[in-house]
Amino acid sequence: MSRLLAALLCLPLLGLCLLQTPNALAAEEPLFSADGYRLTRQRSPTPATVDGAQTIDTAALQRLLAGQQPPVLIDVFRRAWLHGQFAADEAHHNIPGSLWLANVGDGQLAPQWQDYFAHYLDQASGGDRARPLVFYCKSDCWLSWNASKRAAALGYTRLYWYRDGIDAWQQAGLPVQDATPAPLP
Incomplete structure (x- = not known):
């Protein structure tokens, strides 16, 4: 019974941690460099154009x-x-x-x-x-x-x-x- 209770108490905490982790990482990790190059999430929807091409x-x-x-x-x-x-x-x-x-x-x-x-x-x-x-x-x-x-x-x-x-x-x-x-x- 104590294992079940411990698991049930941890689930909301894990969910909270999992929900906050991507947002916290996104806030710390910019998508673009200061000179305008895409830094992260390289496989995601792209714009219709790029400057210079x-x-x-x-x-x-x-x-x-x-x-x-x-x-x-x-x-x-x-x-x-x-x-x-x-x-x-x-x-x-x-x-x-x-x-x-x-x-x-x-x-x-x-x-x-x-x-x-x-x-x-x-x-x-x-x-x-x-x-x-x-x-x-x-x-x-x-x-x-x-x-x-x-x-x-x-x-x-x-x-x-x-x-x-x-x-x-x-x-x-x-x-x-x-x-x-x-x-x-």
């Missing part, structure tokens, strides 16, 4: 890819980084021809990831900051929103944000390829 859908991306100067496709999905290497925890697919720059869409980048991002953007664009670049991840993913914004801050001027990402591409029945992140230089 044009938002595109699957049909617009297909037109760009068929155009005179096809864009560079940049997948920014995360990959665990352990002991100085990417951990292949599960298979990842992206749009054929994409450059996978893992971990560059976080709200705050350590210098190694900022250098990684700048290095591969320069390489992929041939140093041409007006070269069209398309950033994507999955649908409802702030990583590509952050990466688009970050590329604009680096001076790239023809930027596109494929907001619905690989999920929309696959739902349209379009091909994907097995992907491996670009190595850290």
Whole structure:
């Protein structure tokens, strides 16, 4: 009987703690950095636009890819980084021809990831900051929103944000390829 009574007395306390914990964490943890990058809750609904880039859908991306100067496709999905290497925890697919720059869409980048991002953007664009670049991840993913914004801050001027990402591409029945992140230089 005493165990049952103790359990019944603790349940309201646990409920109270569980209800307060997310609110307390949210109050302590801002959603955006001072310079406007999304810091937390990366897989949640995204806005319709991002400063410095044009938002595109699957049909617009297909037109760009068929155009005179096809864009560079940049997948920014995360990959665990352990002991100085990417951990292949599960298979990842992206749009054929994409450059996978893992971990560059976080709200705050350590210098190694900022250098990684700048290095591969320069390489992929041939140093041409007006070269069209398309950033994507999955649908409802702030990583590509952050990466688009970050590329604009680096001076790239023809930027596109494929907001619905690989999920929309696959739902349209379009091909994907097995992907491996670009190595850290």
